Amino acid sequence: MTELNTALKNCPAPAKLNLFLHVNGRRADGYHLLQTVFQLIDHGDMLHFTLRDDTALRRVTDLPGVPEESDLIIRAARLLQAEVLRRTGALPRGVNIEIDKILPMGGGVGGGSSDAATTLMALNQLWNAGLSKQELMALGLPLGADIPFFIFGETAFAEGVGEALQAVSAPECWYVVIEPGVMVPTAAIFGSEHLTRDTPLVNITDFSSHSRTSGFGKNDLQQVATKLFPPVAEAVEWLGAYGDARMTGSGACVFSAVATEADADAVLAKVPAQWTAWKAKALKQHPLIGKFSAKL
Known part of the structure; x- marks a missing residue:
C-alpha cells in the first residue's frame, strides 16, 4: 500500500471456491436457501484506488460487457459514499478505480462480488469512514449474497442465502x-x-x-x-x-x-x-x- 492519504494501490480481490453447495429449499420471495463452504484462494483481481478532487466515482478501466454504471464496484462505492454522507453530513472525495481483471465473468469464483467487497474495505480505509466489518457486510449484502463472505474474510460455513457465516477449518491444499x-x-x-x-x-x-x-x-x-x-x-x-x-x-x-x-x-x-x-x-x-x- 502506498500514498495512504490519497491512494490505495494493489488491493487484492481473491477468488472463492464452493467446496460443496447444497440447495435446501426456497423462500417465499424466490430466494433459495443454501448451505456451502466458501474457500478463499490466492488468485484474483487487483484493484487500485486514487482520490479525486471532486466527488465523482469512476471506474477508469474499460471492462467489455460491463457498463460502468452497473458494475458492482461502482455500486458498492456509491453505497458507502452515501453512508458516509448520512453519518457525517459531508460527501467524501470521489475516487478513480482501476482494476487488473483476471477472474472470468460467470465463472462461479465470485469475481464481481470480491471486487465489490475489496472496494468497500479499501474505501472504508481511504475515507476513514470507520465502519466495522459487520457494518460493511450488511452494506454489501443487498448487492450480492457472496459479498459479506469476502468481507468476513476467512473460510466459512454459510447458510441462508449465503449471508449467515461461521468460521470453519478446511484443508491447506x-x-x-x-x-x-x-x-x-x-x-x-x-x-x-x-x-x-x-x-x-x-x-x-x-x-x-x-x-x-x-x-x-x-x-x-x-x-x-x-x-x-x-x-x-x-x-x-x-x-x-x-x-x-x-x-x-x-x-x-x-x-x-x-x-x-x-x-x-x-x-x-x-x-x-x-x-x-x-x-x-x-x-x-x-x-x-x-x-x-x-x-x-
Whole structure:
C-alpha cells in the first residue's frame, strides 16, 4: 500500500471456491436457501484506488460487457459514499478505480462480488469512514449474497442465502481450476425446473469431521449446469481423472484439490489447450484483513 492519504494501490480481490453447495429449499420471495463452504484462494483481481478532487466515482478501466454504471464496484462505492454522507453530513472525495481483471465473468469464483467487497474495505480505509466489518457486510449484502463472505474474510460455513457465516477449518491444499470457456448465467441455473431444492441439512461438524473435506457433499447446481453447458461437463469429466472434480458456485469453473504445488503443476501440464487453467493455494484469511485490521 502506498500514498495512504490519497491512494490505495494493489488491493487484492481473491477468488472463492464452493467446496460443496447444497440447495435446501426456497423462500417465499424466490430466494433459495443454501448451505456451502466458501474457500478463499490466492488468485484474483487487483484493484487500485486514487482520490479525486471532486466527488465523482469512476471506474477508469474499460471492462467489455460491463457498463460502468452497473458494475458492482461502482455500486458498492456509491453505497458507502452515501453512508458516509448520512453519518457525517459531508460527501467524501470521489475516487478513480482501476482494476487488473483476471477472474472470468460467470465463472462461479465470485469475481464481481470480491471486487465489490475489496472496494468497500479499501474505501472504508481511504475515507476513514470507520465502519466495522459487520457494518460493511450488511452494506454489501443487498448487492450480492457472496459479498459479506469476502468481507468476513476467512473460510466459512454459510447458510441462508449465503449471508449467515461461521468460521470453519478446511484443508491447506492447492487447487487446479479449469475455465471451460462459457459464461453460466446464475438465473438460468437457479430457475431450472430440474434443480434439486430439497437436499437435507448438514451442520458444520459434518463438514469438519469429514476425513477429506474437499470431497464432502456435492454441488446441487452442477447437474443443471452440465446439461445446459456441455463444456462444463467435459471439464468435470476430464479433471475427474485426477481427483474429486466439481463445479464451483453456479459455474462454469471446475476445480479439484491436490496436496502440493507440484501435484497442481503436474495436472496443469496435461490440461487440453482449449481450456484456460490455473493453480491456486487455499487462503486462511483475506489479504486485506491484516492490512486493514485497525479499521475493521
